[in-house]
Amino acid sequence: MRKRISVCMLAAMMNVTSMYSFVAQGAETKTEQETEIERESETQAEEAVDPMSADRLLMRARDFRPSEILDAYFGEGKWDEALVTNQDSLASERNEYDGEDRTVLIVQSGIGFLAISITYKNEVPDEEIRRQEGEDLLQALNIDITDEYIKQTDIANGDRSVYTYYLQQDGIKLSPEGYSIGGEGDGTEYYGQLATISMEDMGYMILIQKASEVVGRESVSTRQRISDEDALQAVYDAVWNGLQIPPLETNPIADSLQVEIQYIPVDMGTNKDEYVYDIGFYVKQMVNPDDGSDQLWYFSGLVDATMPYCYTFTMAVDFEDDFQTEHLKISDRE
Known part of the structure; x- marks a missing residue:
């Protein structure tokens, strides 16, 4: 059975007015639509901005x-x-x-x-x-x-x-x-x-x-990125604070750490159905609990990109093998 536990350490900030300010803008419209998704995927790397200086x-x-x-x-x-x-x-x-x-x-x-x-x-x-x-x-x-x-x-x-x-x-x-x-x-x-x-x-x-x-957008000149190790430690700290489980005692699997840059939701906007997105990390660490089973688990969390702060974490069973999971790329298709 999947066990999912979400803990956010922002609860104390619920009544704090958002510190973010944005320049209002209309939704961008494309003047020309690509006819093939494969062509679009080939240009993604060229269009991507530096995450550490990306807009909020x-x-x-x-x-x-x-x-x-x-x-x-x-x-x-x-x-x-x-x-x-x-x-x-x-x-x-x-x-x-x-x-x-x-x-x-x-x-x-x-x-x-x-x-x-x-x-x-x-x-x-x-x-x-x-x-x-x-x-x-x-x-x-x-x-x-x-x-x-x-x-x-x-x-x-x-x-x-x-x-x-x-x-x-x-x-x-x-x-x-x-x-x-x-x-x-x-x-x-x-x-x-x-x-x-x-x-x-x-x-x-x-x-x-x-x-x-x-x-809306808020320009950010640059961000000082924390290390992958600090990002993982932030998740470990959240696991300990939320579950009282020492993550290192769950037998982390060597070379299984995944740290991916993402836009993550960090605040609500002024209007309904509006959300503030900022640069952060998705951190995932595979573990092998000593419970006598062959089932792997993992810890994952969303961490701020500039400080070791975990917005939320998850402890869950890894079901990839049960569903024959394949990680693919559109650009690899012939």
């Missing part, structure tokens, strides 16, 4: 309109509005397009949580075609995904493939990890940003979580 961002979760999604999928003006039915409830908004050869079901559960289900009525395309179609839709919706993605095969569910994509801004990965501050009922939830494409019997489903647009 104010981001707002996007509210996708059904017409926007259908335009992106079929092409603008190439679908019939009369074929769309709508059904709203307190929990979600459902719009279904019942076309000649497929249905497109669009479900939004609050701002930032979107599901798009494509069901074919006749012949179902191969998995590779469906995956590419899903990636093309993400691109058409101006959702910028990283070159790296994950493929997992769910052995317990008919060997269905699930592809996970990470979002980026200015060439820097946006954290897919989320965490909460405060107690139940009066806490603040920070959601990670990501997208998945899941293969289904008659089609596929896209899930998009908190894809956001930049609405």
